[in-house]
Amino acid sequence: xxxxxxxxxxxxxxxxxxxxxxxxxxxxxxxxxxxxxxxxxxxxxxxxxxxxxxxxxxxxxxxxxxxxxxxxxxxxxxxxxxxxxxxxxxxxxxxxxxxxxxxxxxxxxxxxxxxxxxxxxxxxxxxxxxxxxxxxxxxxxxxxxxxxxxxxxxxxxxxxxxxxxxxxxxxxxxxxxxxxxxxxxxxxxxxxxxxxxxxxxxxxxxxxxxxx
Amino acid sequence: xxxxxxxxxxxxxxxxxxxxxxxxxxxxxxxxxxxxxxxxxxxxxxxxxxxxxxxxxxxxxxxxxxxxxxxxxxxxxxxxxxxxxxxxxxxxxxxxxxxxxxxxxxxxxxxxxxxxx
Numbered sequence: 001x002x003x004x005x006x007x008x009x010x011x012x013x014x015x016x017x018x019x020x021x022x023x024x025x026x027x028x029x030x031x032x033x034x035x036x037x038x039x040x041x042x043x044x045x046x047x048x049x050x051x052x053x054x055x056x057x058x059x060x061x062x063x064x065x066x067x068x069x070x071x072x073x074x075x076x077x078x079x080x081x082x083x084x085x086x087x088x089x090x091x092x093x094x095x096x097x098x099x100x101x102x103x104x105x106x107x108x109x110x111x112x113x114x115x116x117x118x119x120x121x122x123x124x125x126x127x128x129x130x131x132x133x134x135x136x137x138x139x140x141x142x143x144x145x146x147x148x149x150x151x152x153x154x155x156x157x158x159x160x161x162x163x164x165x166x167x168x169x170x171x172x173x174x175x176x177x178x179x180x181x182x183x184x185x186x187x188x189x190x191x192x193x194x195x196x197x198x199x200x201x202x203x204x205x206x207x208x209x210x211x212x
Numbered sequence: 213x214x215x216x217x218x219x220x221x222x223x224x225x226x227x228x229x230x231x232x233x234x235x236x237x238x239x240x241x242x243x244x245x246x247x248x249x250x251x252x253x254x255x256x257x258x259x260x261x262x263x264x265x266x267x268x269x270x271x272x273x274x275x276x277x278x279x280x281x282x283x284x285x286x287x288x289x290x291x292x293x294x295x296x297x298x299x300x301x302x303x304x305x306x307x308x309x310x311x312x313x314x315x316x317x318x319x320x321x322x323x324x325x326x327x328x329x
Contacts, residue, residue, distance in 0.1 A: 012213040019221065019225060020221065020225060023225050024228055026228075027229075027232035027235075027241070032241060036244065039244050042225075046225075046251050046255055049218070050258055053218070055262070055288050055291070058258060066247075066295070069299065070298070070299060073303065074240065077240065081310055081319065088236060089236075090235055091235050095235045099230075099235040102231075102234060103231035103234065107226065111219070111223045111224075115220075122265060122266075122267070132265060136284060142278055153277055175282050175285055176288055180292075183286075187293060191296040194297065194300050195296060198301075198304050203307075206306075
């Protein structure tokens, strides 16, 4: 499926080039503090691409958590531990050569797989099923399934305003929330435990140990 | 913008992050490179959520339920969990870097070759 609009294409490539350029500067900048600022810029550019991909909630999360919390935490740490800001030295020519070869090979493998895979059997547009397309990006009408009133069956692209719902991507935040409290509720609870454990662990590790 | 182009951008950012992890000596820069790789994976997951549908919906399904349609957003849910784990990881990593710096006066990975405090 392609998003065929010249404007969307231009915005996507501007965001992509900004993200890639900022990522290069994260690794290449001499000053660690500059790396951190370029990291925030890279996160912002990727967040813009999220909006184009119809993931509005994730774009907001990206700005709040990555730009607002992670980058600021890294910058604070750099400022508190002065020596870190000193230099961003490379590990030596041997590591640079092997690292460049490994990174290039991994990237090329992914790119080769992306361009040589036939995605058409998973493509909503190529499925040429009006119901699926309407349920994704249009609006649809639904009715209870015969015999099982808990299951909603999508009948057709909505014509009447009475019984129509916006498609999944038209209301992605609400549908994502339903996914969290229905399908992935266990993972959702576990991630909150993980965050609590990380919070306590960080407190224990970073605490100043006074000599007794 | 199509799936291939977004995957291209994602793969390039992942490669840059991998290069940074393998070649930089500063712990903080290594952590930042890992964040770049997480970001690239999130980008790929969201692109798959946008441009592909599950097998149950592809190729003219018999019945389309709203529960099945909602599964299309699984890629976005995946990205939210990755962001949560990445936040926990960077918090612990930075706390470790500070603790190591306080004890050993260095943050370069080439100097940190022993697990003994």
